[in-house]
Amino acid sequence: MTADAWLPEAATLPAEIAVFPLTGALLLPFGRLPLNIFEPRYLAMIEDSLAHGRMFGMIQPNAADQAGASGPALYRVGCLGRVSSFSETDDGRLLVTLTGVIRFTVAQDLPMRHGYRRVRADYAAFLGDLDATIRPILDRERLEDSLKAYFRANRIDANWDAVRETPDAMLITTLAMVCPFEPREKQALLEAPSIQDRADMLLALVEIGAHGGPDEGGARLS
Numbered sequence: 001m002t003a004d005a006w007l008p009e010a011a012t013l014p015a016e017i018a019v020f021p022l023t024g025a026l027l028l029p030f031g032r033l034p035l036n037i038f039e040p041r042y043l044a045m046i047e048d049s050l051a052h053g054r055m056f057g058m059i060q061p062n063a064a065d066q067a068g069a070s071g072p073a074l075y076r077v078g079c080l081g082r083v084s085s086f087s088e089t090d091d092g093r094l095l096v097t098l099t100g101v102i103r104f105t106v107a108q109d110l111p112m113r114h115g116y117r118r119v120r121a122d123y124a125a126f127l128g129d130l131d132a133t134i135r136p137i138l139d140r141e142r143l144e145d146s147l148k149a150y151f152r153a154n155r156i157d158a159n160w161d162a163v164r165e166t167p168d169a170m171l172i173t174t175l176a177m178v179c180p181f182e183p184r185e186k187q188a189l190l191e192a193p194s195i196q197d198r199a200d201m202l203l204a205l206v207e208i209g210a211h212g213g214p215d216e217g218g219a220r221l222s
Helices: 042-052 122-128 138-154 160-165 166-180 182-189 195-209
Strands: 016-021 032-037 057-059 077-088 095-112 116-122 156-158 219-221
Touching: 016 042, 016 095, 032 042, 032 116, 042 057, 042 077, 042 116, 057 095, 077 182, 095 122, 138 156, 138 166, 138 195, 156 160, 166 195, 166 219, 182 195
Parallel strands: 016 057, 156 219
Antiparallel strands: 016 116, 032 095, 057 077, 077 095, 095 116
């Protein structure tokens, strides 16, 4: 099932949301994050979300803080997403595509429901995320040269035609989400005040990462 492109009014954003804590998973506004849902509590979360606006938040656990009664400590900033497509597998898993809507700050932890975590979300600092017309200023030649070195260092194959054809804002969003940055780096990209700040930070991370890579393994960016 697939939902059409959709963007809410600020006044309609949900005050209380379910959150899916997942280390290393970054969702950004207008980005698309595929999820393979199989744990019973998160299957329940998806089913509840589908029945109530199709939205929930992605957020990273914060290993630097002490865990609480509800589980690992969380970073204070996450991103609200809307289920834009989903399908069920024969073995009961849900394959979900979550499209980023707007970042939020955790204002309050709420009691869990059906085993999954919930928070009260504050969107006030991130209302600019709802403006799809904002574009970063991007030196494409510098970025592509840096990406080539970064991908070589990290053994990533890339579809360069697709990279060159992707508009600047979506390219920054996609690269920030899929490149194998450390969780703290991904959190910093999420919390960047603007997409221009995110573009500048991404370029810096790529240039730094071009000087090293994993000892083994590999990946593919399509």
